[in-house]
Amino acid sequence: MLKNMEERFKTWLDKFGKAWCDKNIDQVIKLFDSENIAYYESVFNLPITSLDEVRKLWQVVPENQKDITFKYKIILSSENEAVINWKVYRFFIPTNEHQNIDGIFQISLNQDGLCTFFKQWRTIKVA
Numbered sequence: 001m002l003k004n005m006e007e008r009f010k011t012w013l014d015k016f017g018k019a020w021c022d023k024n025i026d027q028v029i030k031l032f033d034s035e036n037i038a039y040y041e042s043v044f045n046l047p048i049t050s051l052d053e054v055r056k057l058w059q060v061v062p063e064n065q066k067d068i069t070f071k072y073k074i075i076l077s078s079e080n081e082a083v084i085n086w087k088v089y090r091f092f093i094p095t096n097e098h099q100n101i102d103g104i105f106q107i108s109l110n111q112d113g114l115c116t117f118f119k120q121w122r123t124i125k126v127a
Contacts, residue, residue: 005077005078005079006074006077006082008109008113009074009077009082009084009107009109010074011113012031012107012109012113012115013072013074013084013086015027015031016028016031016070017070017071017072018070019031020061020068020070020088021068021069021070023061023062023065023068025055025058025059025061025062028054028058029051029054029055029058031114031115032051032054032114032115032116032118033110033112033114033115033116034051036110036116037049037050037051037054037115037116037117037118038116038117038118038119039053039054039057039118040118040119040120041057041120042120043119043120043121047119063093064092064093064094065090065091065092065093066090066091066093067089067090067091068088068089068090069088069089069090070086070087070088071086071087071088072084072085072086072087072105073085073086075104080108080109080110081106081107081108081109081117082105082106082107082109083104083105083106084104084105084106084107085102085103085104086101086102086103086104086105087100087101087102087103088100088101088103089101089127097126097127098126098127099124099125099126099127100124100125100126100127101122101123101124101125102122102123102125103120103121103122103123104120104121104122105118105119105120106118106119106120107119
């Protein structure tokens with residue numbers, strides 16, 4: 001049973017990572033529940049609660065990032081929730097820098113495998 005639960009999160013994370021690397025905002029949006037979402041771009045911000053707001057966040061990705069690589073490791077998972085250590089390597093166009101990002105996602109998935117809760121912590125280091 002635990003293996004099946006972790007597979008649900010792996011499937012979601014693989015799709016999320018591919019959508020990010022491909023800069024495909026539509027695919028990112030499809031991973032979230034349109035009726036029930038709390039998306040924390042930062043732990044200090046109030047959550048975003050609509051897919052339109054999530055889309056607005058992601059609209060900058062195609063114009064400000066390139067050469068994106070996404071990796072992750074699931075630290076722990078339960079039936080509906082997981083904590084993930086993720087890493088992104090990218091070229092950040094506005095500052096002309098290669099960046100390494102190391103972060104944590106806390107996510108919850110519903111029965112359909114869509115994300116209902118997304119919170120992230122991250123640190124960015126210029127490479």
